[in-house]
Amino acid sequence: MMGRGSFSFPPLHTLEPMRRMFLNRVYASVYTCAIVAMFYHRSLTLLRSTSSIAFCLSLAFLISDTVFAFMWFTSQSFRMRPVRRREFPEKLLSFVKEKDFLALDIFICTADPYKEPPINVVNTALSVMAYDYPVEKLSVYVSDDGGSELTLFAFMEAAKFASHWLPFCREHMIEERCPHAYFRSSHRCTQTGKMKMLYETMKAKVETAMERGHVPDEYIADVPEREAFNKWTDGFTRHDHPTVIQVLVENGREKDMTGHELPNLVYVSRQKSKASPHNFKAGALNVLVRVSAAMTNAPVVLTLDCDMYSNDPKTPHRVLCYLLDPPFGSKLAFVQFPQVFHGINKHDIYDGEFKHFFQINPQGMDGQVGPSYVGTGCFFRRRAFFGRPSSLLSLEIQELHPDLVVNKSVRSEAVLRLAHRVANCKYENQTNWGIKMGFRYGSLLEDFFTGYQMQCEGWKSVFCNPERAAFLGDVPMSLSDVMDQIKRWDVGLLEVLFSEYSPVTFGIRSMGLIMGLTYSHYVLWPIWSFPVTFYAFVPQLALINGVSMFPKISDPWLYLYVFLFLGAYAQELLEFLLAGGTIQRWWNEQRMWMIRGISSHLFGIIDYFLKTIGISALGFNVTNKVIEDEQSKRYDHGVFEFGVSSLLFVPLTTAAIINLISFLKGLARVFIYGNTREVFVQLFISTFVVLNCWPVYEAIALRKDRGKMPTKITVVSTLLAWVLYSMSALILKS
Numbered sequence: 001m002m003g004r005g006s007f008s009f010p011p012l013h014t015l016e017p018m019r020r021m022f023l024n025r026v027y028a029s030v031y032t033c034a035i036v037a038m039f040y041h042r043s044l045t046l047l048r049s050t051s052s053i054a055f056c057l058s059l060a061f062l063i064s065d066t067v068f069a070f071m072w073f074t075s076q077s078f079r080m081r082p083v084r085r086r087e088f089p090e091k092l093l094s095f096v097k098e099k100d101f102l103a104l105d106i107f108i109c110t111a112d113p114y115k116e117p118p119i120n121v122v123n124t125a126l127s128v129m130a131y132d133y134p135v136e137k138l139s140v141y142v143s144d145d146g147g148s149e150l151t152l153f154a155f156m157e158a159a160k161f162a163s164h165w166l167p168f169c170r171e172h173m174i175e176e177r178c179p180h181a182y183f184r185s186s187h188r189c190t191q192t193g194k195m196k197m198l199y200e201t202m203k204a205k206v207e208t209a210m211e212r213g214h215v216p217d218e219y220i221a222d223v224p225e226r227e228a229f230n231k232w233t234d235g236f237t238r239h240d241h242p243t244v245i246q247v248l249v250e251n252g253r254e255k256d257m258t259g260h261e262l263p264n265l266v267y268v269s270r271q272k273s274k275a276s277p278h279n280f281k282a283g284a285l286n287v288l289v290r291v292s293a294a295m296t297n298a299p300v301v302l303t304l305d306c307d308m309y310s311n312d313p314k315t316p317h318r319v320l321c322y323l324l325d326p327p328f329g330s331k332l333a334f335v336q337f338p339q340v341f342h343g344i345n346k347h348d349i350y351d352g353e354f355k356h357f358f359q360i361n362p363q364g365m366d367g368q369v370g371p372s373y374v375g376t377g378c379f380f381r382r383r384a385f386f387g388r389p390s391s392l393l394s395l396e397i398q399e400l401h402p403d404l405v406v407n408k409s410v411r412s413e414a415v416l417r418l419a420h421r422v423a424n425c426k427y428e429n430q431t432n433w434g435i436k437m438g439f440r441y442g443s444l445l446e447d448f449f450t451g452y453q454m455q456c457e458g459w460k461s462v463f464c465n466p467e468r469a470a471f472l473g474d475v476p477m478s479l480s481d482v483m484d485q486i487k488r489w490d491v492g493l494l495e496v497l498f499s500e501y502s503p504v505t506f507g508i509r510s511m512g513l514i515m516g517l518t519y520s521h522y523v524l525w526p527i528w529s530f531p532v533t534f535y536a537f538v539p540q541l542a543l544i545n546g547v548s549m550f551p552k553i554s555d556p557w558l559y560l561y562v563f564l565f566l567g568a569y570a571q572e573l574l575e576f577l578l579a580g581g582t583i584q585r586w587w588n589e590q591r592m593w594m595i596r597g598i599s600s601h602l603f604g605i606i607d608y609f610l611k612t613i614g615i616s617a618l619g620f621n622v623t624n625k626v627i628e629d630e631q632s633k634r635y636d637h638g639v640f641e642f643g644v645s646s647l648l649f650v651p652l653t654t655a656a657i658i659n660l661i662s663f664l665k666g667l668a669r670v671f672i673y674g675n676t677r678e679v680f681v682q683l684f685i686s687t688f689v690v691l692n693c694w695p696v697y698e699a700i701a702l703r704k705d706r707g708k709m710p711t712k713i714t715v716v717s718t719l720l721a722w723v724l725y726s727m728s729a730l731i732l733k734s
């Protein structure tokens with residue numbers, strides 16, 4: 001079964017279809033039959049309905065179940081051919097000499113020093129500057145969309161610290177090259193104490209500057225540094241300012257403490273003006289594509305978010321195993337590593353891991369054309385930014401040609417002039433940037449949209465999932481942050497769904513049915529909200545009103561619904577466990593699926609339509625990466641964080657209240673009137689939701705800490721529950 005790489009000696013990578021592939025296909029056929037039977041039964045009920053209310057309810061059930069069936073169907077595309085890849089970086093040197101390694105430009109994005117503390121961004125940068133890679137082939141570019149002198153200052157300090165840190169890592173063969181992660185670990189060597197002191201000094205300086213809100217005079221070391229800060233004049237705001245490009249370390253010029261060379265380190269804050277759209281992260285990345293082209297033009301580009309650091313210094317070697325494989329590598333647009341997170345609590349209460357999205361589904365896509373791009377931890381071939389594999393787009397200026405070799409100093413006047421020119425906020429007007437070139441505009445999920453379009457153009461991608469995580473990232477640690485993040489993704493997905501490149505039409509045509517279905521499954525993610533919201537309220541309201549809606553316990557049709565329910569859950573559970581998950585984590589995953597369904601997805605859809613009809617403008621709300629100590633303690637103990645009065649909590653709380661009432665009412669009917677047979681299914685659903693809502697009841701009634709449910713939300717939700725009940729009583733009893 002071992003498929004091989006395209007060359008026989010030495011094989012740098014292998015691909016092996018997973019054994020479960022056949023079982024998946026058989027199971028899919030069986031389940032499909034069950035779905036057909038379900039449609040038959042639902043239609044029958046619809047046609048046989050005697051009143052208009054019964055008809056409407058049957059229709060609503062039919063629609064909800066159609067959505068479930070549709071999502072199940074599209075998700076099978078991930079299960080048709082899951083594969084596992086392996087690469088053998090240890091064999092790389094018998095295939096290429098180190099001097100023939102491809103040069104690498106690394107892009108790190110940050111956007112707000114208060115939500116993304118500069119000291120963390122610095123840690124990200126240091127972790128990749130310390131890659132085990134020829135330094136003359138390594139450049140790190142930092143994009144600061146916050147336009148903050150504090151971030152620049154942090155990087156000036158980082159440049160100085162790097163000259164100690166890099167030789168330290170090299171000499172002691174440190175694996176954690178992110179300073180913060182190293183000092184937190186238990187690894188020690190003779191010089192750890194000294195390094196830690198240097199690190200703490202740097203950190204203290206950066207934090208003092210943060211507290212004061214500006215860089216204290218006494219921290220500015222020399223004239224060039226002062227000149228850099230002079231750009232922050234009175235009129236300078238984050239939304240309106242000139243380009244700032246600061247070369248902090250130049251390879252070949254600056255040396256480390258032991259006289260070794262250092263990689264380039266460049267700070268870039270692109271020009272911003274209120275009059276020109278800046279296109280958020282995609283805009284920032286496109287500026288880096290061009291600025292780096294002017295300075296180093298490496299054929300390989302790594303994009304990294306500032307909330308993620310390198311956990312393995314040999315990662316670029318793995319990437320070369322694919323990119324250097326001659327025929328295979330030339331059609332390869334990117335090598336994507338999974339997003340793996342540190343600091344997730346034991347049972348992952350918010351499903352921050354997103355196992356299906358980040359680890360399981362990409363293996364399924366990899367068996368077809370390749371995984372989607374997830375915004376960070378992804379190595380691109382620079383050429384892929386400039387059109388199809390077969391034909392290079394015509395460039396507005398030849399200096400950006402991906403094959404060009406730059407051999408001038410990054411500080412030379414010509415290079416800096418070009419870099420400033422291409423970072424100008426008007427540069428992209430009347431060009432292909434963001435449309436056919438570079439990172440694509442038009443969706444808040446620029447990553448998803450970009451990778452998808454590249455694959456439509458005929459590029460391939462590879463999912464690289466080594467045992468030791470290549471990168472480790474932060475997860476949002478409060479429920480409202482999680483919900484806000486998902487809501488932004490939903491908006492981004494809908495923007496892709498309704499774009500001219502919609503996967504449902506354009507995608508299926510240009511990348512084939514199965515790949516098209518994987519992307520369709522994602523862009524339709526927000527429609528989970530219909531069936532989930534329906535099943536969270538309607539059967540329960542009916543139960544409260546004494547109306548039964550499902551086949552009785554003795555009815556053989558019931559077995560069909562039991563199979564459909566258990567069958568879908570069991571498959572997800574099995575996949576989750578096979579991917580190294582635990583039962584508790586899976587329970588939380590399915591709980592978050594429900595919560596997303598009745599909150600984020602619902603509000604995401606509303607937000608999207610408000611934007612479409614021009615009522616509100618949508619922005620990229622950067623996810624918060626700082627939390628208070630108390631909050632973080634609660635998170636570590638697995639306690640849900642409400643605390644803020646977010647509208648997103650209202651449907652969830654309302655559902656919790658209604659389900660509790662219907663659960664009690666159902667129990668009463670079973671014990672007092674003994675009619676288990678009629679209420680069984682509805683009581684089962686209520687019980688299931690009540691179990692899932694346990695943290696909500698705790699937050700409303702049992703907790704005293706600051707993360708409990710705000711009284712305002714409880715009151716509003718109770719009122720809403722009452723309104724829903726009254727309306728349902730009016731309709732159902734009429």
Ligand SMILES: O=c1ccn([C@@H]2O[C@H](COP(=O)(O)OP(=O)(O)O[C@H]3O[C@H](CO)[C@@H](O)[C@H](O)[C@H]3O)[C@@H](O)[C@H]2O)c(=O)[nH]1
Binds near residue numbers: 116307
């Ligand atoms: O105008 C902006 C907004 C954001 N960012 C950067 O984009 C990155 C991702 O932002 P974050 O708030 O962390 O978003 P997440 O939802 O955590 O990120 C996921 O979703 C994003 C798309 O919505 C992708 O870009 C990310 O790679 C992916 O990890 C961060 O480094 C930001 O600094 C910018 O550079 N400019």
Ligand SMILES: [Mn+2]
Binds near residue numbers: 305307623
């Ligand atoms: Mn993030």
